[in-house]
Amino acid sequence: MSKPAFVRSEPDVRRQSLIAATGRVLARDGATGASVRAIALEAGVSPGLVGHYFAGIDALVAETYAATGQQVRDALAAAVAAADPDPRSRVAAYVTASFAPPIADRGLFATWIAFWSLSGKSQIAAQHDAIYQSYRDDLAALLAECGLAPAERRLAAIAITALVDGLWLELCLLPGAFTPDEARELAARQLDGYFERSANSSR
Amino acid sequence: MSKPAFVRSEPDVRRQSLIAATGRVLARDGATGASVRAIALEAGVSPGLVGHYFAGIDALVAETYAATGQQVRDALAAAVAAADPDPRSRVAAYVTASFAPPIADRGLFATWIAFWSLSGKSQIAAQHDAIYQSYRDDLAALLAECGLAPAERRLAAIAITALVDGLWLELCLLPGAFTPDEARELAARQLDGYFERSANSSR
DNA sequence: GAGCCTATTATACGATCGTCCAACAAGCAA
DNA sequence: TTGCTTGTTGGACGATCGTATAATAGGCTC
Numbered sequence: 001m002s003k004p005a006f007v008r009s010e011p012d013v014r015r016q017s018l019i020a021a022t023g024r025v026l027a028r029d030g031a032t033g034a035s036v037r038a039i040a041l042e043a044g045v046s047p048g049l050v051g052h053y054f055a056g057i058d059a060l061v062a063e064t065y066a067a068t069g070q071q072v073r074d075a076l077a078a079a080v081a082a083a084d085p086d087p088r089s090r091v092a093a094y095v096t097a098s099f100a101p102p103i104a105d106r107g108l109f110a111t112w113i114a115f116w117s118l119s120g121k122s123q124i125a126a127q128h129d130a131i132y133q134s135y136r137d138d139l140a141a142l143l144a145e146c147g148l149a150p151a152e153r154r155l156a157a158i159a160i161t162a163l164v165d166g167l168w169l170e171l172c173l174l175p176g177a178f179t180p181d182e183a184r185e186l187a188a189r190q191l192d193g194y195f196e197r198s199a200n201s202s203r
Numbered sequence: 204m205s206k207p208a209f210v211r212s213e214p215d216v217r218r219q220s221l222i223a224a225t226g227r228v229l230a231r232d233g234a235t236g237a238s239v240r241a242i243a244l245e246a247g248v249s250p251g252l253v254g255h256y257f258a259g260i261d262a263l264v265a266e267t268y269a270a271t272g273q274q275v276r277d278a279l280a281a282a283v284a285a286a287d288p289d290p291r292s293r294v295a296a297y298v299t300a301s302f303a304p305p306i307a308d309r310g311l312f313a314t315w316i317a318f319w320s321l322s323g324k325s326q327i328a329a330q331h332d333a334i335y336q337s338y339r340d341d342l343a344a345l346l347a348e349c350g351l352a353p354a355e356r357r358l359a360a361i362a363i364t365a366l367v368d369g370l371w372l373e374l375c376l377l378p379g380a381f382t383p384d385e386a387r388e389l390a391a392r393q394l395d396g397y398f399e400r401s402a403n404s405s406r
Numbered sequence: 407g408a409g410c411c412t413a414t415t416a417t418a419c420g421a422t423c424g425t426c427c428a429a430c431a432a433g434c435a436a
Numbered sequence: 437t438t439g440c441t442t443g444t445t446g447g448a449c450g451a452t453c454g455t456a457t458a459a460t461a462g463g464c465t466c
C-alpha cells in the first residue's frame with residue numbers, strides 16, 4: 001500500500017482554501033495569531049506553500065479581507081431577499097441583520113478588528129475603501145426604493161451605517177450591555193426618523 | 204567631567220513615563236509595533252526596565268488603556284465645561300467633541316484598535332468594562348440634566364454612544380467619506396429626535 | 407568619604423516570526 | 437513505462453519577540 005504524502009489541488013481551489021483558513025485563524029486567534037505557520041496548519045498544508053501562492057502574509061490577509069467583506073455583503077443581501085417585498089421592510093431587514101448571526105459574531109468581530117489594525121498599510125486600505133463603498137451603495141439603493149429624496153440619501157446612509165456599526169461593535173464587545181432586540185428597536189427608530197423627515201420636507 | 208550614565212527617577216514618575224511612551228508607540232505603530240524594546244527606546248530607558256516596573260507587556264498595555272481612557276474622558280469633560288451652561292448645549296458639546304482633535308485623531312484611533320484587538324484577554328476586558336461604564340454614566344447624567352425621562356435614558360444613551368462611535372470610527376478610518384461638520388449635524392439631529400420623543404410622550 | 411540600597415543597564419536565552427530555496431513526488435503526456 | 441511539469445514539502449536563515457538575571461552605578465544615609 002502507498003498512501004500519497006500529499007494531494008495536489010487545482011491552483012484556485014488551494015488559494016481559496018488558504019484564504020478560508022486565514023479567516024478561521026483570524027476569527028479564533030485575532031491578528032497576532034495569524035502567522036504563516038498557524039494558517040498552514042489550519043489549512044493542512046506545509047508552511048512553505050503560503051509563499052508559493054501569495055507574495056507575502058500581507059497579500060494573503062488583504063485577499064481574506066476582500067473575501068470576508070463579500071461574505072458579509074452576501075449575508076446582508078440574503079436577509080433583504082428573505083424580507084417582505086415592501087421597500088421599508090427590505091431596508092429594515094438590511095439594517096437589523098447586523099445584530100444576528102452570522103454578522104453579530106465574536107469571531108467575525110475579531111477578524112474585522114484585525115483588518116482595521118492593518119488599515120495603515122496601503123494594500124489593506126485599498127480593500128477597505130472598496131468594501132465600504134459597496135456597503136454604502138447597497139444601503140443607498142434601498143433608501144432610494146423607499147422614496148427618500150436624493151439630497152437626503154447620502155447623509156442618511158452615513159448616519160444609519162454609523163449607528164449600525166456602533167451597535168454591532170458594542171454588541172460584540174460587551175454582549176451584556178444591551179440585547180440584539182434592543183439594537184433592532186433603536187435602529188428602527190432612527191430609520192423612522194429619516195422617513196418622517198423626508199415626508200415632512202416633501203409635503 | 205563625568206556625565207551620568209543614567210538618572211534615577213521617582214518610581215511613580217518612571218511608571219507614568221513608561222505608560223506615556225506606550226501610548227505614543229501604540230499611536231504611531233499600532234499593536235504590532237508595541238514591543239518591549241520599542242517602548243523602552245521611546246521612553247529613553249533600557250528594555251530591562253519594563254520588566255522591573257510591570258509584570259509583563261500585557262500589564263503595561265492594560266495600564267495604558269486605563270490612562271488613555273481617562274484622558275479621553277477628561278477631554279470630553281473639558282468640552283462640556285467650555286460649553287454654554289444650557290443643558291442641551293452641554294450634551295451637544297459632549298457628543299460632538301468626538302469629531303474634533305484630540306479625540307478624532309488617527310493616532311488615538313490606532314491606539315484604540317490595539318486595545319480592542321486585545322479585548323480577548325481578561326486583563327484588558329476588565330479595563331474595557333470599567334472605561335465604557337464611565338462613559339455611559341457621564342452621558343446619562345447629561346441626559347438627565349436635559350430632563351429626559353429615566354425610562355428613556357438608558358436606550359437613548361446606548362443609541363447616542365453607538366452613533367458617535369460609528370461616526371468617529373469612519374471619520375478616522377476614511378477621512379474623505381464625510382466631514383466633521385456633517386458628523387456634528389447628524390449627531391445633533393439624533394439628539395433632537397430623542398428630546399422631541401421625550402416631550403411628546405410626557406405631553 | 408564609606409557603605410548601602412536598588413534603579414538601571416546590558417546581555418543571554420529559547421521561542422517564534424516571515425521569507426527563502428533545494429529536493430521530492432504527484433499526476434499528466436507521450 | 438518514461439519523462440516532464442510543478443504543486444508541495446520541510447528545514448535553514450536572520451531578525452525580533454518576551455522574559456529572566458547578573459553586573460553596574462546613581463544617590464542617599466551615616
